[in-house]
Amino acid sequence: MPAKHVIMGGKVHLYKRTRSKYWQCSTFLQGKNFRVSTKKTSFAEAKDIAEDWYLTLRGKSRAGELVTEKTFAEAAEQFWREYPVITQGDRNEIYVEMHRRRLDKYLIPYFGKMGLSQITPGVVQEYRIWRRENSLRGGPPARSTMHQEIVVLRQVLKTALRHGWLTHLPDLSMPYKSAGKITHRAWFSPEEYKQLYTATRRRVKARQGTRHLGSAQQLHDFVLFMANTGLRPDEARHLEHRDIQIVQDLDSDEIILEIEVRGKRGVGFCKSTTGAVKPYQRIVKRNNPKPTDLVFPQKNLYRDMFNNILKEEGLKHDRDGQQRTTYSLRHTYICLRLMEGADIYQIAKNCRTSVEMIEKYYAAHIKNTLDASAINVKRKRKLSKNVDIEEVT
Template sequence: MRQLRDDTHILLDGAVRVYRRVRSRRWQAAFTIDGHTVRISTGKRDLEEAKEYAGDAYLEYKFRHKNDLPIVTKKFSDVARLAILDMRKQLNAGLGKKVYKDYIVCIESYLIPFFGSQHVTSIDYQKIQDFYEWRRIKMGREPKASTLNTHNSAMNRVFDEAVARGFLAHKNVPLLVNKGEKSERRPDFTREEYATMIRKLPSWITQGKKGKPTDMRHLMRDYVLILANTGMRHGTEALNLRWKHVTLFEDKGLQYLEMSVSGKTGRRDIICRSGTINYLKRIHERSEDIKHIPFEQLLKNKVDLPVFRLPDGTVSKNLHQTFRAFVTETGLITCPRTAQNRTLYSLRHTYATFSLLNDGMDIHALAVQMGTSIGMIERHYSHLTPRLKKDMLTGKRYELSYAEYQAQQASG
């Protein structure tokens, strides 16, 4: 049997222990509910007052357990873990947002380490300001606005949990602000730079060593062109793409290519620009195990194989290195408008820019196609506004010809 300290007092037939920590004048209490040990501070220096408080707390917890209410304190760490548990349940059920994973990392890495022992009811404006300073020191820099959005959303998930469980009134939830550095403009390609890239790709491929190096260059070429003509995300969305996710359909005598992509924001269907089918056919023709199947039949059969793979069926995660080598050798590595180095993500930004400027696509349609929010499109592509409004600002109706652009795409 556990040895109790001399200053430990037993209440309610041994169910509750009241004791003091070393060098503390206030009494603590401990009891077990449904196998969970609950430890609380009574906040009292007088023993009789502490006993009364501890007894009331025990009965309250017993009541909560009997009525299937959570056995949890109002400590931030406890409420935060409940919020994490709820998000994980939703993710496991396929109902949660992908961003919940980021919220969980934020809560575990930043919020619990700072606020963990505090009660959610005690977090006020000054403590939020103290957290901002602590976070800046921990990160070693001022966080970006996008990072602060994630942190604020994660914090609000915890406060929402506290409100839902009756620990905190909604009116008492502290206001979170975002004063982070604005995200920088993202590097992309102009039409001229994109045309240069397409023009130089074939000769660059022929200069590669025979075997896998050349195979990588061929695959990278089609990978780049598909990213630039669909707006899908490099990485997860592209690597998750399988032939069964690609569909050809007709409407009013016209043929359309559709892809179902899955990644950061869940699954969505996207419509590809017309030249995309040619790049897919090239990948198909290089695939030894499926090239004997007619292309359209391949799509109808819903073949469960990755689209982006080498002729021997290998899926490579090193296409970004091949791309970097290409843009470095051809002098296209640095975006002159942002002074940033281009990556495969630059093709997604190029798609967005071309869609707004050349296709006349509205922001809502672009947000749906790219699997992002209208606010995100507005933040990152607001620099295009004067050119988007040029017709209205000049009083002219201007229609851009796609002949040159489509010819470049076809030659890609």
């Protein structure tokens, strides 16, 4: 029996590849060759499968459902070949892995078989509806979750655009979207901050003579250090003693800490307030560290103890219901400095962020920067003067 056969009036070819025991079938539709393995060694069984396969393809062709272009799954595969390599060292590994999960769990199952040109704004909107109606946890996904999924979708489509598989990017913006609600990041007001460090100091006294004394002392100094430097938790996690110097600042004539910071923005610099000096000196005296030792060696930066104190003091949530974390100590530093009248540009540089970010998320200083004399100004009313026509002429 020959290794090649023609069936369905010459429209389907059955053949065997070299070194393969299975029959393959192929056809030509809409200007493109389609091939598939029948996974059968028997010619009779392969012939039946090939006929069914061809009839299915022809039905999809007549219904306009036959994809003759690159699919989303193929573009996603190409995107993932590029993304981890190109972003190596620039993106957090966890962030990269979350992109992979979003692709595998949601985007590929929904868009995978679609041709790239079939992904229109309407299809993307249907995806948003599908995600809200089919959430695995019972409730709809958060806005930030949906935003990140659309970010990955856009990046896959941009990959297709770069390779010439797509002529243009569809509009992926959210229709009917109202202006986002203005929210402020959770922080501690001056009264709440005093309540917090008073509670941590009280815990130190309560742990005297126990094996938990060292942890309580570290937590107390950690709270004071973070609220007087404005470091991010990840920056504090990587901080070594050789990165810190106790100096007398020439501009303010005060004893402060000069810190070389390593974190999400790379290497930066920070000048603390005087309130960070004594906590740091206590840490050094207590631990007698080497220059390369971490200032805060605990992996989770006292997260459990910190949360317990917040719950005990009723400080876990702010008035808007937002949860406070160790990150809130950075927000507290920024807000307190601005409330004291510090220059917003200098604060932005010292915290390794932008003025725009501070204006958007830290609004505690706004009432202090509003000038009532400029707001409540009253313009003097000018009285009209009667002019004699003879004088004008």
